[in-house]
Amino acid sequence: MADRRTYRREPEEKRREALIAAAQELVAEGGPKAATVRAIAERAGVTAGLIRHYFSTKDELSQAAYRALMDHMTDFGAHLLDGAPADPVSRLAIFVAASLRPPVVDGKAVGLWAGFIHQVRSDPALRAVHEASYLRFRDTLQALIADLPRDADAARLRREAIASNAVIDGLWLEGSVLPEMFAPGELEQIGLTSVGAILGVDLAAAMAALPTGVPGTIAAPAIVQRLADTVKDSA
Amino acid sequence: MADRRTYRREPEEKRREALIAAAQELVAEGGPKAATVRAIAERAGVTAGLIRHYFSTKDELSQAAYRALMDHMTDFGAHLLDGAPADPVSRLAIFVAASLRPPVVDGKAVGLWAGFIHQVRSDPALRAVHEASYLRFRDTLQALIADLPRDADAARLRREAIASNAVIDGLWLEGSVLPEMFAPGELEQIGLTSVGAILGVDLAAAMAALPTGVPGTIAAPAIVQRLADTVKDSA
């Protein structure tokens, strides 16, 4: 009577990644409630019991999924400027603009992020992950700001990095949740203008002067593609 | 055998509000998963069955809770400047600063907002509610910007309102999720400086020049108190 389904054994790492990716997709699409063990297993192409073989509890898988998301975002910030021009103003402009385009700006990305908020607030370990990721991104931004041809002390740099980061976060939020409310490219333009105004540098002009094909403008680094896969086929 | 518990009949509106408040608190504290019908009923001091008497489905209660939240926030923006000085720069400064303080900046407030994101993205009716609320807040901001002693056409006003709103949203997000990362008053200061830089107006100086007791600075309007109740005793 037993029509036992055929299967292939996969390397541990590959299965873990598949389960994590499935969990992320489901959270992104339908919120935390949609990411049940059975739904995750089905999406990953395995049966529910296997989850327990790789993660001792569902919470553990959930934590792993959040860590993976934060790692993606950190890598995004770190590798975005690989091969970018050396000019500090151009580099900052590329960084800001790339942060305000898909796949970063994406309804599902916000859904994914929002789906973990409570776990982050309640679990100290995840809180630390979040904090480290936030700081890393902000520090990257601050380093770019520090390279600008201006005079600025540490306190001012800190405030400017917080403010620039806030502009990016806010536009990311609005553009992701209400995409039809903004014209294509409008968020990038507003972001460049606003961060430029905060720092006293004309980022919009610097961006316009860049040749196409520069990293972050057209060709996305591999890491961005992986992030795009995570939140693929946006609404 | 039946120790039937005693109860008091309450007016319909009061019960609805109690159930909505209970649902909001639970979402704010523990995410959407924590807001089960039984937990909501217990928090509201009634038994689970009563929910069905006031809301034909749990989803309907959930929608009502989101609408109520958005109404609170809209009212916050609308009444914040009641009794404020007529000087446009001061009014804008008060508006920005008040948006970057508790009870607006609050971990539970972010949790509450995040807990509804997926419902908002999937339910067209809630999406419309969200859009209207966002636009109303932004329009309020844009009207304040338009009153500034400057020359600016409509397109520029729109961009500036989007950008200023983004600064507020971003700082709200960061300050709420990672409160220990910022000194008291730091977010307000950064918000005033940044929005000021974007608009070319010195909001920080205007804020510093205000006497204490001005609406939005110390005495919070009643509506803010109601919002504070919703997200009370923050982490």
Place this chain on the structure above:
DNA sequence: GCTACTATTATCCAAACGTATAAAAGAAAG
């Protein structure tokens, strides 16, 4: 081509979920 290992499936379980329905009790009307 066995044998041993373990990744994977299959099945089961108790708890919790949203919902439906019936019984009881508070409050107002006569």
Place this chain on the structure above:
DNA sequence: CTTTCTTTTATACGTTTGGATAATAGTAGC
């Protein structure tokens, strides 16, 4: 004081949840 109404409680139902355990089948080593 009785009657009527409807808010509220109580109970039950079918489903789904996360987790545990036992059986099976791929795969690598000899």
